[in-house]
Amino acid sequence: MINIEVVLSPALLHLSNVKDKNVVVIDILRATSTICTAIHHGASSIKALRTPEEAKLMSSHGYITAAERDGNKLEGFDMGNSPFECMNGKVQGKSIALTTTNGTKCIEAAENARARNVYSGSFLNLKAMALKLASEQTDVILLCAGWKDSFNLEDTLFAGALASEISSLTETDIDCDAALMSMDIYNLAKSDLVGYLKKSSHYKRLSHLHHEEDMVYCLQHSVFETVTGLVDSEMKKIV
């Protein structure tokens, strides 16, 4: 029996007992989708860092540097935060130092709260992620990165999708209103995720920045089977 809890914002994480639980960090548009994509495309590791300065410093250690703030790639870095920058052999065998507006600090927060494992969540490998979590029979916290600590729809939708998928694979105990709401919202939206999210604040924000292709990509369901999680404080291929 796996207990599943959804945390709707990093600012609410202190209310949950994270220790020894499996935490899935969720920043669908786009950090954790990009991390999963980079690992699937052969990156050897991704180090999530809080500040652009920290990410920049990793250049001298042979890392590709990647930085995004407010949806934009920062100048002076090798990459921004688009999954398309990780394809066609560009990250094959490479390590990446990544800092983003929302997602990367959640990875650190989950690690600091002594989670058993910290995974990177994405629709792209949803089924593989659910299989891994179900096989581990450890309680799960789904941590939505949100937008600058505010609630957002796309991370909530993924939390609902993953909670539903785990529940279809193994016995679960869901006594968390945020998880119940997430599952209901996912059910409502699942037939047309892109259409549903067009009303969301972040979709609009990224559309203005011409990232529509990224968003459509990030909302694809279970297109690869790689699972990405923290090993020695870097995101690596687990499955």
Add this chain to the structure above:
Amino acid sequence: MINIEVVLSPALLHLSNVKDKNVVVIDILRATSTICTAIHHGASSIKALRTPEEAKLMSSHGYITAAERDGNKLEGFDMGNSPFECMNGKVQGKSIALTTTNGTKCIEAAENARARNVYSGSFLNLKAMALKLASEQTDVILLCAGWKDSFNLEDTLFAGALASEISSLTETDIDCDAALMSMDIYNLAKSDLVGYLKKSSHYKRLSHLHHEEDMVYCLQHSVFETVTGLVDSEMKKIV
């Protein structure tokens, strides 16, 4: 044009600019429902206080004292937090000093953040509340009290209901994912709110404490037309 924002937990209130906005504090089970009921049944005012000690002290100033923690009435107080304690003339013409687990601190927080007006939200006077807010043409923040800072379903449902009702009365601008989600969840649940909420954590908590009658009462839609809001730091009849 009224901008509507939903804040899903008092722990997220700092992310919003509250100053000069109308704030509706929402603690459906049961603080704000009880406050609206008390005013509708003729209480002259309700002073929301953080601690039982503060509420107790008001006894010497002629207040009825009311205190609830974790769903239970505290010993040594005149009342707990049940709307039924406010009926049949029991509070007619009286002032009440009230402290509860979740709702009362939100009233103080909204006042401290310099809201233009602070209202007490309940399904019981939903239409009257929406009419008042629509008539004022001031931006609105719907502040869910939650349960000890965690997200809950019943406050979210009411936020969705009120946002929908205001939108049916006047032009609104809703660019807040929490508001969009709340409206969708309300739409999903509105045909049977009691049935929908039976899965929620707080409904289960209160059921164990035999408060089912309270919950069915608090989920009634627009049964009176009194509007309750802060005047000189006490909740009073506004309409």
